[in-house]
Amino acid sequence: MSNTSMHSFESGRASSFGPKVDKWTVVPILLCLYVIVVAPLIYFVDPPPKSLRGIMEPRLENRIFWPTMALICVALVVQYRSRIGRVNWPPHIICLLACLVFAGTSVLWSVNPELSLVRSVQQAVIVISIVLPAMLATRTVDMMHGMFLCFALGSILNLLFVPNNPQSLVESLKGYPGYFAGKNYLGEFAAVAFLLSLYELLHRGARRTFGIIIAVVAIVLLYMSNSKTAFGLAFTVPCLAGLIMIAGRLMRISPATILVSIAVGYAVLSNISGFNKTHISFWLYGDWTFSGRTAIWEFANYEIARRPLLGWGYQAFWLGQSITDAPGWIKTMPAGHSGYVDTMVDLGYVGLILLISFIVATLYAIGRVADHERSRAWILLSLALYIILYNFLESLWMRGFEFLWIGFVIVAAEAGRYWRPSPSTSAARRSRAPGPGGPAAAPGVLRRR
Numbered sequence: 001m002s003n004t005s006m007h008s009f010e011s012g013r014a015s016s017f018g019p020k021v022d023k024w025t026v027v028p029i030l031l032c033l034y035v036i037v038v039a040p041l042i043y044f045v046d047p048p049p050k051s052l053r054g055i056m057e058p059r060l061e062n063r064i065f066w067p068t069m070a071l072i073c074v075a076l077v078v079q080y081r082s083r084i085g086r087v088n089w090p091p092h093i094i095c096l097l098a099c100l101v102f103a104g105t106s107v108l109w110s111v112n113p114e115l116s117l118v119r120s121v122q123q124a125v126i127v128i129s130i131v132l133p134a135m136l137a138t139r140t141v142d143m144m145h146g147m148f149l150c151f152a153l154g155s156i157l158n159l160l161f162v163p164n165n166p167q168s169l170v171e172s173l174k175g176y177p178g179y180f181a182g183k184n185y186l187g188e189f190a191a192v193a194f195l196l197s198l199y200e201l202l203h204r205g206a207r208r209t210f211g212i213i214i215a216v217v218a219i220v221l222l223y224m225s226n227s228k229t230a231f232g233l234a235f236t237v238p239c240l241a242g243l244i245m246i247a248g249r250l251m252r253i254s255p256a257t258i259l260v261s262i263a264v265g266y267a268v269l270s271n272i273s274g275f276n277k278t279h280i281s282f283w284l285y286g287d288w289t290f291s292g293r294t295a296i297w298e299f300a301n302y303e304i305a306r307r308p309l310l311g312w313g314y315q316a317f318w319l320g321q322s323i324t325d326a327p328g329w330i331k332t333m334p335a336g337h338s339g340y341v342d343t344m345v346d347l348g349y350v351g352l353i354l355l356i357s358f359i360v361a362t363l364y365a366i367g368r369v370a371d372h373e374r375s376r377a378w379i380l381l382s383l384a385l386y387i388i389l390y391n392f393l394e395s396l397w398m399r400g401f402e403f404l405w406i407g408f409v410i411v412a413a414e415a416g417r418y419w420r421p422s423p424s425t426s427a428a429r430r431s432r433a434p435g436p437g438g439p440a441a442a443p444g445v446l447r448r449r
Contacts, residue, residue: 024137027072028130028410029146034065035403036189037154044161044179058118062401066122069129076133090419092361092412093131099354100124103314103398106347110313111321119315123398127409134413143414144199144379145207147407151193152210155217158186162224175226184394187227188404191234191386194218198238199379229393233386241381245370255370255381256363290393293337299326300336304344311348315399318342335399339391343398355397358412359388365415372418380411387411 042061103120110116134143158178165176175183197218200211222231244255303317303325312321323331336342343352366384370377387408391397396404 024076024133025141025143025146027069027076027133028143028413029150031069031126031130031401032147032403032406032410033150033153035401035406036150037157039401040179040181040185041157043181047181058122066125066129066401070125073129073132076136080136088419089135090361090365090416092358092365093135093416095354095358095361096127096131096409096412099351099358099398100127102347102351102354106310106314106316106351109310110316112313112316115320116313116316119400122400123314126401126406130406130409131413131416134410135416137417139417141417142376143410144196144376147410148193148196148200148211148214151189151196152214154189155193155214155221158189158221159217162221176224178221178225183225184227184230186221187225187230188390188394190218190221190225190227191230192383192404192407194222194234195238195379195382195386198382199375202375229390233389237385237389238378238382241378241385245374245378245381248367248370254364254367256360256367259363259385260360290337293393296330296333296337297341299330300338300341300345304341304348307348308344309348309350311344311346311351314346317345335395337394339395339397339399342395359384362408362412362415365412365419369415369418376414380415383407383411 039061042059048059100120100123103123104117107113107117107120137143158180161179162176165178170176173183176186177183178186178189180186180189194215197211197215200207201215202208203211218234222234225231241255244258248255248258299322303312303321311317318333318335322333325331326333336345340352340355343355347354362384363381366377366380369380387396387404390404396402396408399405
């Protein structure tokens with residue numbers, strides 16, 4: 001990498017050079033491509049059965065793909081095992097691994113131990129296949145660009161699928177699904193594609209031109225999906241992320257500190273004034289129930305109260321215990337439509353504390369990225385905010401290979417590589433270190449003997 005490019009990287013400006021790619025990023029990018037393009041297209045051609053067994057049974061392609069990725073990671077670790085020992089594991093990655101360990105431990109008290117074991121092993125394979133190679137990659141690698149290319153391909157394909165969606169399907173869903181299973185999936189996808197395209201606009205040349213094209217395509221897909229939440233967040237979170245980064249820089253505090261302060265302030269205000277999420281639902285959607293979600297959350301909170309500390313076991317409650325306990329149509333729900341509620345259902349308050357620790361630590365890590373490259377920190381914070389907020393209405397945290405969960409893990413891994421000192425910083429420290437002859441000499445000055 002040239003001196004000019006390194007100076008741009010360290011000073012926080014978007015580099016005009018193309019991103020450097022190495023073998024370590026191949027696995028995470030392949031995972032991203034699989035969950036947003038390959039798997040949805042397979043499901044489009046060969047939809048899974050709607051029966052309970054069809055939903056719970058792993059598909060053949062998943063039984064082949066994920067073990068293959070795990071074997072590739074094992075091969076890399078064996079070949080470069082000496083390098084593993086030199087990795088400086090940041091706190092947010094340690095928190096993520098703690099979440100995985102606790103999910104696996106829940107087998108001991110799960111209402112469906114076999115299912116919890118299978119799902120926790122699958123999740124461990126997914127997370128390790130992203131985190132381990134990414135943490136071994138050099139800091140000059142830009143995984144956000146690789147992630148953008150995956151979403152760009154999916155955006156172009158969806159633009160071809162949308163006009164061919166049957167009108168009866170569009171009317172029943174009240175929006176176009178593209179090649180996804182529902183309109184909300186297309187909205188979630190298009191919002192991320194739009195955010196990643198904004199990052200490309202910060203670069204010059206072909207990257208900016210292609211970014212503009214995909215941004216326009218993503219906006220069209222957002223509109224066609226009729227996903228109001230995704231549409232609103234896509235335009236809100238980049239502005240919010242920018243304001244948080246500016247405020248953090250002026251006050252010399254981490255974005256995590258600002259966001260935690262906002263969350264605590266909202267909790268205090270809600271308790272004092274009675275203003276809560278139902279009021280937000282009425283303002284945004286014209287109803288007080290978030291499209292019926294409050295009924296699901298009421299039932300889920302009742303079940304949480306029965307097992308508040310450790311929960312019902314990792315992903316063992318819905319479509320299992322819920323079929324017996326839930327009233328009416330709620331027993332057909334595959335999840336609780338809230339990542340935070342489902343975390344408490346599955347793993348209790350202990351699991352929720354571990355998850356929040358991981359989220360907050362990741363936000364602190366993104367603040368550290370801002371010290372080196374502000375443009376990349378901005379897109380990481382935008383994506384993180386989008387996924388954090390979307391989880392209030394959909395269950396995405398540690399849920400199989402949901403592409404927003406995969407995206408958050410990639411964001412965490414990307415931020416994790418900034419935890420170790422940069423090459424220029426390490427070199428500067430070595431140059432200032434006292435040598436055998438005494439204190440280090442000033443640059444360019446020879447020490448007299």
